[in-house]
Amino acid sequence: MTIDSVCTYCGVGCDISAEVEDNKIQKIFAKDEGVVSQGRLCIKGKQGWDFLTHPKRLRNARVRKTFLAKNSALFADFDMDYLEPVDHDFYEISYESAYELAARKLKSITDEHGSHSFAAIGGARTSCESSYLFQHFTRHVVGSPHVDNCARVCHSPSLKGMRTTIGEGAMSNPFDDIYETEFMVVMGSNTTEGHPIVANRMLDVIKNNGVELAVLDVRRIQLSKSATHHLSIPYEANLMILNMLAYVIISENLVNVEFVNSRTKGYEAYKSSILNDSYANPEFLLQIPGYESLVDDIRIVARKYATRKSLFFWGLGITEHLDGSYAVMAITHLAMLTGNIGKRGAGLMPLRGQNNVQGTCDVGMLPYYAPDYQPPKEVGMMTPDLINAMCDGKIKALFNISEDIAHIHPNQNKIHAALGNLDLLVVNELFDNEVTKFADIIFGVKSAYEKTGVYVNAERRLHLSQPLVRATMPDDWEVIAEISKRYGVDLGVASSYDVWEKVRADAPNRFGGASYEKLEANRLRGLQWPVQEEDLPVLHIGTFRTKDGLGSFHYHQYSPRGQVEELLNVKSHEGYYLTTGRILVHYNNGAQTNACDKLSRSHSEDTLLVSVEDEDFFEYKDFVVLKSEYGQSAPLRVKVSSTVKKGTLFTTFHHAKSNINFLFGDECDELIKTARFKSIKVEVIKPDYL
Numbered sequence: 001m002t003i004d005s006v007c008t009y010c011g012v013g014c015d016i017s018a019e020v021e022d023n024k025i026q027k028i029f030a031k032d033e034g035v036v037s038q039g040r041l042c043i044k045g046k047q048g049w050d051f052l053t054h055p056k057r058l059r060n061a062r063v064r065k066t067f068l069a070k071n072s073a074l075f076a077d078f079d080m081d082y083l084e085p086v087d088h089d090f091y092e093i094s095y096e097s098a099y100e101l102a103a104r105k106l107k108s109i110t111d112e113h114g115s116h117s118f119a120a121i122g123g124a125r126t127s128c129e130s131s132y133l134f135q136h137f138t139r140h141v142v143g144s145p146h147v148d149n150c151a152r153v154c155h156s157p158s159l160k161g162m163r164t165t166i167g168e169g170a171m172s173n174p175f176d177d178i179y180e181t182e183f184m185v186v187m188g189s190n191t192t193e194g195h196p197i198v199a200n201r202m203l204d205v206i207k208n209n210g211v212e213l214a215v216l217d218v219r220r221i222q223l224s225k226s227a228t229h230h231l232s233i234p235y236e237a238n239l240m241i242l243n244m245l246a247y248v249i250i251s252e253n254l255v256n257v258e259f260v261n262s263r264t265k266g267y268e269a270y271k272s273s274i275l276n277d278s279y280a281n282p283e284f285l286l287q288i289p290g291y292e293s294l295v296d297d298i299r300i301v302a303r304k305y306a307t308r309k310s311l312f313f314w315g316l317g318i319t320e321h322l323d324g325s326y327a328v329m330a331i332t333h334l335a336m337l338t339g340n341i342g343k344r345g346a347g348l349m350p351l352r353g354q355n356n357v358q359g360t361c362d363v364g365m366l367p368y369y370a371p372d373y374q375p376p377k378e379v380g381m382m383t384p385d386l387i388n389a390m391c392d393g394k395i396k397a398l399f400n401i402s403e404d405i406a407h408i409h410p411n412q413n414k415i416h417a418a419l420g421n422l423d424l425l426v427v428n429e430l431f432d433n434e435v436t437k438f439a440d441i442i443f444g445v446k447s448a449y450e451k452t453g454v455y456v457n458a459e460r461r462l463h464l465s466q467p468l469v470r471a472t473m474p475d476d477w478e479v480i481a482e483i484s485k486r487y488g489v490d491l492g493v494a495s496s497y498d499v500w501e502k503v504r505a506d507a508p509n510r511f512g513g514a515s516y517e518k519l520e521a522n523r524l525r526g527l528q529w530p531v532q533e534e535d536l537p538v539l540h541i542g543t544f545r546t547k548d549g550l551g552s553f554h555y556h557q558y559s560p561r562g563q564v565e566e567l568l569n570v571k572s573h574e575g576y577y578l579t580t581g582r583i584l585v586h587y588n589n590g591a592q593t594n595a596c597d598k599l600s601r602s603h604s605e606d607t608l609l610v611s612v613e614d615e616d617f618f619e620y621k622d623f624v625v626l627k628s629e630y631g632q633s634a635p636l637r638v639k640v641s642s643t644v645k646k647g648t649l650f651t652t653f654h655h656a657k658s659n660i661n662f663l664f665g666d667e668c669d670e671l672i673k674t675a676r677f678k679s680i681k682v683e684v685i686k687p688d689y690l
């Protein structure tokens with residue numbers, strides 16, 4: 001039997017097809033008619049499914065022994081039907097008992113400390129139905145505004161920057177517009193590793209259509225080999241470089257005057273700010289030793305971008321900085337200046353990470369938006385503030401779904417302390433991970449390949465997934481609904497269909513016309529929101545999705561910092577800049593990929609890349625420990641590479657044992673609190689055992 005569904009990994013959201021026999025997957029592949037996959041999948045899509053049957057898969061509900069003992073009075077009149085030790089810390093219990101314990105404890109906490117002592121974090125790896133019900137339960141059953149998801153550590157600045165300027169925080173064009181474009185810019189995205197099936201399209205048009213590509217990055221990436229222009233830029237300089245591109249477009253009269261006049265506002269003030277800003281003039285780079293040649297490169301890239309039908313792609317190399325939101329605004333300025341938006345082959349392409357991070361934001365799992373990006377009654381705290389509130393004892397109970405906050409967030413020493421300070425931590429997960437080490441109650445739940453649900457990929461495309469195999473565990477939304485019932489409110493949902501109908505009613509602008517029936521009929525194509533009678537592949541045609549239909553300019557001046565400031569002042573060069581990123585075979589915290597035999601064997605540790613120019617100065621050749629003011633890593637294997645420049649280091653963060661995220665601190669985007677993962681000064685020290 002062949003079943004069509006959607007890949008569970010990255011934001012490309014490829015359609016997949018599985019050959020299944022006797023409830024076992026034999027093979028996953030892509031059909032040629034799959035609109036996203038185009039018949040091709042990356043290694044994660046093809047090989048990343050044996051986690052389903054991994055012996056360590058969580059297939060039951062568990063309660064921490066000490067939690068039971070501590071709350072014995074609260075649970076005294078409750079007869080648990082089943083209690084079996086799993087290990088030193090946990091008992092296995094029935095799901096029904098676990099729902100009851102979670103609801104009782106949550107009720108006692110909110111009765112004593114108020115509804116705002118509860119928070120919900122997570123959801124970008126689960127379906128829209130589950131994320132919707134998660135925020136609904138938190139806001140409308142418990143009465144807490146504190147909901148957030150892992151967009152906080154990735155693309156929240158894209159949402160903020162794009163909504164502020166053009167009214168919609170999502171990719172403007174479909175991936176297939178790569179076939180319609182004349183020029184591509186990729187900045188802060190290692191597309192071949194993070195979004196490989198999108199990178200395939202880029203490589204196709206470079207090879208077959210002669211389309212040119214400019215890569216702007218702090219290191220050389222795989223795509224740089226196929227790029228017409230590779231611009232190695234300094235750390236902490238994105239906003240400066242983007243403003244410089246705009247400076248060239250304005251000062252060389254390359255502005256699309258008709259577009260700016262008819263579609264935007266605020267241009268004159270923006271123009272005057274940029275032309276009077278010495279840090280926006282590319283000639284400023286002549287003062288930065290080692291980066292002088294960028295002056296000409298920036299002029300060439302700006303001219304090509306402005307005079308051709310162009311797509312601008314970006315990833316976390318833009319967003320995970322102090323000025324991520326401002327940098328995204330600077331990117332949208334470029335599109336508005338040149339009219340590279342609102343038509344086929346030209347647009348703004350934020351490459352979102354998880355397979356449903358777009359959908360999870362769309363259905364309101366954000367502290368400042370209700371479903372459909374409507375204003376909520378009360379704005380909740382963003383995750384970094386929630387962590388502080390946990391440390392202060394103001395947040396007492398946390399429900400966490402599919403987001404290992406004890407691994408993927410920064411400042412792990414603080415997060416571990418915060419989690420240890422909770423009175424109740426409920427976790428829905430597929431495997432034991434770093435956060436389950438702190439959990440009081442754990443629900444083993446269905447994975448995406450075992451359930452029905454809607455996922456929205458990075459190009460706003462909804463796919464209805466269907467189970468490839470049967471499993472006995474509940475779906476995330478079922479756990480939420482059962483806890484809600486015992487908390488005192490029956491949400492009246494008996495199937496994912498029921499929940500999706502609520503989503504459509506609550507998010508009519510995007511999902512109103514996207515019935516299960518229509519999605520089923522378009523399983524290999526999907527539908528791009530907003531979906532009414534028809535769907536809409538290209539946004540912003542004729543008008544922006546702002547209240548008055550106009551795009552707006554919001555200039556933010558760059559002020560030198562990080563490597564730019566160091567080089568400018570010829571400061572002595574102490575320590576190294578570390579940046580982190582992904583590798584093709586793994587996905588975020590490796591929750592699923594580390595439980596897939598072929599994937600985990602091909603990458604079992606995070607390796608540290610060191611510049612060939614630094615090789616001689618690198619004292620400890622095989623393994624080193626990195627140290628920052630916040631913490632230190634585990635020993636990391638060293639590999640010399642020509643992809644990083646002198647003074648810089650790169651590593652992945654997929655393996656919890658490396659403790660990479662202990663190095664990063666509270667520095668974050670000024671507007672939206674996304675952590676500064678892409679740049680931190682570290683000291684290189686000798687491992688204890690040397």
Ligand code: SF4
Nearest residue numbers: 007009010014042045
């Ligand atoms: Fe899955 Fe992303 Fe690979 Fe497509 S590109 S197969 S969605 S991991």
